[in-house]
Amino acid sequence: MSRPVLDVRDLKKIYGEGEATVHALRGVSLTVERGDYLAIMGSSGSGKSTLMNILGALDIPTSGTYRLDGVDVSKLADRQLALARNRLIGFIFQAFNLIPRTSAVANVELPLAYAGVKPKERRRRAMAALEVVGLADRARHEPNQLSGGQQQRVAVARALVTEPALLLADEPTGNLDSRSTADVLSVFDELNAAGRTIVLITHETEVGDRAKRLIRLVDGQIVHDVRQAPVGALAGRHAR
Amino acid sequence: MTFYEVVRFALRGLSANKLRSSLTMLGILIGVAAVILLVAVGNGSAQAISDRIEALGTNTITVMSTGRGGSSSTALTKDMADALVDPVLAPDVKSVSPVVSSSATVTYEGTDHDVSSFVGTTPGWFTASNTPVGSGSAFTADDEAQGRRVVVIGQTVAEELFPGVDPIDKQVTVGGALFTVIGVLDEKSSTGFQDANDTAVAPLSAVRQVLTGYGSLNSILVEAVTPDKVDAVQSEVSAVLNQKMDVADGATSTPYRIQNASQLLETQTETADTFTTLLGAVAAISLLVGGIGITNIMLVTVTERTREIGIRKALGAPRRTILTQFLIEATLLSVIGGALGVAAALIGSSFEIVGVKPVIVPSSVGLALGVSIAIGLFFGGLPASRAARLRPIDALRYE
Numbered sequence: 001m002s003r004p005v006l007d008v009r010d011l012k013k014i015y016g017e018g019e020a021t022v023h024a025l026r027g028v029s030l031t032v033e034r035g036d037y038l039a040i041m042g043s044s045g046s047g048k049s050t051l052m053n054i055l056g057a058l059d060i061p062t063s064g065t066y067r068l069d070g071v072d073v074s075k076l077a078d079r080q081l082a083l084a085r086n087r088l089i090g091f092i093f094q095a096f097n098l099i100p101r102t103s104a105v106a107n108v109e110l111p112l113a114y115a116g117v118k119p120k121e122r123r124r125r126a127m128a129a130l131e132v133v134g135l136a137d138r139a140r141h142e143p144n145q146l147s148g149g150q151q152q153r154v155a156v157a158r159a160l161v162t163e164p165a166l167l168l169a170d171e172p173t174g175n176l177d178s179r180s181t182a183d184v185l186s187v188f189d190e191l192n193a194a195g196r197t198i199v200l201i202t203h204e205t206e207v208g209d210r211a212k213r214l215i216r217l218v219d220g221q222i223v224h225d226v227r228q229a230p231v232g233a234l235a236g237r238h239a240r
Numbered sequence: 241m242t243f244y245e246v247v248r249f250a251l252r253g254l255s256a257n258k259l260r261s262s263l264t265m266l267g268i269l270i271g272v273a274a275v276i277l278l279v280a281v282g283n284g285s286a287q288a289i290s291d292r293i294e295a296l297g298t299n300t301i302t303v304m305s306t307g308r309g310g311s312s313s314t315a316l317t318k319d320m321a322d323a324l325v326d327p328v329l330a331p332d333v334k335s336v337s338p339v340v341s342s343s344a345t346v347t348y349e350g351t352d353h354d355v356s357s358f359v360g361t362t363p364g365w366f367t368a369s370n371t372p373v374g375s376g377s378a379f380t381a382d383d384e385a386q387g388r389r390v391v392v393i394g395q396t397v398a399e400e401l402f403p404g405v406d407p408i409d410k411q412v413t414v415g416g417a418l419f420t421v422i423g424v425l426d427e428k429s430s431t432g433f434q435d436a437n438d439t440a441v442a443p444l445s446a447v448r449q450v451l452t453g454y455g456s457l458n459s460i461l462v463e464a465v466t467p468d469k470v471d472a473v474q475s476e477v478s479a480v481l482n483q484k485m486d487v488a489d490g491a492t493s494t495p496y497r498i499q500n501a502s503q504l505l506e507t508q509t510e511t512a513d514t515f516t517t518l519l520g521a522v523a524a525i526s527l528l529v530g531g532i533g534i535t536n537i538m539l540v541t542v543t544e545r546t547r548e549i550g551i552r553k554a555l556g557a558p559r560r561t562i563l564t565q566f567l568i569e570a571t572l573l574s575v576i577g578g579a580l581g582v583a584a585a586l587i588g589s590s591f592e593i594v595g596v597k598p599v600i601v602p603s604s605v606g607l608a609l610g611v612s613i614a615i616g617l618f619f620g621g622l623p624a625s626r627a628a629r630l631r632p633i634d635a636l637r638y639e
Binding site: 057058086099100114119 | 256551554631633
């Protein structure tokens with residue numbers, strides 16, 4: 001069995017001090033295999049966003065260990081952390097978070113630029129990533145000229161352009177209508193079918209049902225962990 | 241990621257917000273240009289004042305009588321003037337010009353003109369008083385000795401009496417006598433309210449004969465060999481005059497008064513310096529206000545883009561790259577804005593501002609440019625480095 005992409009042990013996150021202390025995570029342990037498609041569900045305040053931010057190395061846990069592709073993230077310095085975010089993780093936000101007034105292709109190129117890829121190669125790979133999400137013809141458009149679904153697909157292209165070990169999506173369909181949701185989810189299905197590991201947060205059951213494995217988070221703890229399809233299976237079968 | 245690419249990122253960042261970038265640059269431009277121009281105007285007026293005083297001649301002293309009327313004990317006489325030409329007692333004296341002057345009416349072909357100062361003197365006066373002859377020629381020592389009635393007139397007189405006519409060799413009537421115009425003085429800048437060009441100069445002997453009579457002199461203009469010998473000349477002249485006028489050693493008052501052009505220049509320069517300091521203070525305040533403007537815009541720009549910094553960090557941008565990008569943006573804004581400000585000031589200084597020709601002070605250019613660039617860098621860099629140090633999630637949540 002290959003090394004797990006994600007290995008989290010007894011993760012805790014505490015906000016505030018004294019009376020105002022909030023235990024966002026109360027000891028979460030989780031292992032995710034390569035090629036898996038994991039959905040995390042939970043009501044608001046259950047700690048799912050906190051967990052996601054820690055998994056994406058955007059935030060640091062109060063205690064617990066987090067191994068990303070075998071590397072202990074808590075031991076990394078700022079520079080190496082930046083490298084880990086760049087090479088190992090593709091993060092997709094609920095609010096898209098594209099750089100404003102910058103064309104779609106330039107947005108997708110950004111992680112490659114920080115990775116030090118040459119401009120020509122960068123352009124080629126960015127266009128290829130836009131092709132995957134079906135937006136090659138909108139490469140020159142700026143974010144405010146794209147619909148919500150298109151913006152999110154640009155964000156997906158940006159997340160996968162560095163070919164990271166892990167795609168993290170924080171409620172990627174939360175701001176989208178049902179058609180755009182279907183577009184984005186089918187992109188996820190294709191990516192997973194191509195072997196990418198995906199972890200996403202959602203509160204919509206139809207999104208959760210398409211994943212191969214479903215986790216429910218309540219009050220900062222995992223209460224359900226259900227495998228809906230084997231890791232090697234084609235994604236999305238279960239839902240249909 | 242190469243430095244060149246970071247520069248391209250910065251340029252893209254600037255061009256993505258064209259209006260804000262250009263307004264920031266405009267703010268810096270105005271701040272820098274205002275400082276340079278204000279100081280230049282102050283400096284220009286100071287220089288104009290000292291130019292006018294230098295036009296009087298800085299290596300001369302003027303001896304005047306303190307007495308009123310022609311009482312013999314206080315009057316300056318031609319004899320005294322002659323006594324000042326003494327290579328033993330007064331070795332630093334280059335020339336001595338006795339001066340009489342009065343107002344007179346000059347008439348030419350029925351046109352009258354009242355000359356406010358009709359001067360009678362010796363030929364040395366022209367160089368000593370820094371009053372060159374423009375066209376024609378000055379009178380000679382021979383003219384003076386023979387008492388020939390020749391006159392050199394000022395620009396104003398020439399314009400009044402001879403509009404469109406060459407005045408040379410024309411005959412004018414002064415005090416009932418005919419004088420021949422032999423030259424016209426160069427235009428001279430006026431020191432005070434009096435028109436320095438409303439003058440006429442004739443040989444001392446002729447003026448005394450026709451206008452003033454053989455009484456006392458109005459003043460004696462003494463020229464020193466070099467400007468730094470003026471003080472020596474002043475004491476030499478005092479010594480000779482004290483002897484001639486029987487002034488006791490240590491007497492508190494003398495019957496004459498010595499006016500020193502270089503002393504006048506010093507006083508006036510001090511006044512002008514005060515003026516420049518005042519304008520400089522105003523300029524410093526405007527630079528400060530401009531600086532606060534730059535600070536404000538930089539803070540707003542970076543704060544507004546904290547979210548963008550969060551996105552870039554989430555995509556794997558190292559802190560250094562982000563910091564470099566924002567520093568380059570701040571540098572470009574302040575350097576381009578500052579350079580445009582200097583250019584605007586240079587263009588503005590070629591025009592007269594409220595009657596003063598501004599003269600750029602190089603140090604003010606350096607100071608204004610330096611201060612605005614430093615402020616731009618500091619207040620662009622500081623919040624950027626703070627934002628770059630934030631955890632990505634905090635930067636993303638920043639409102």
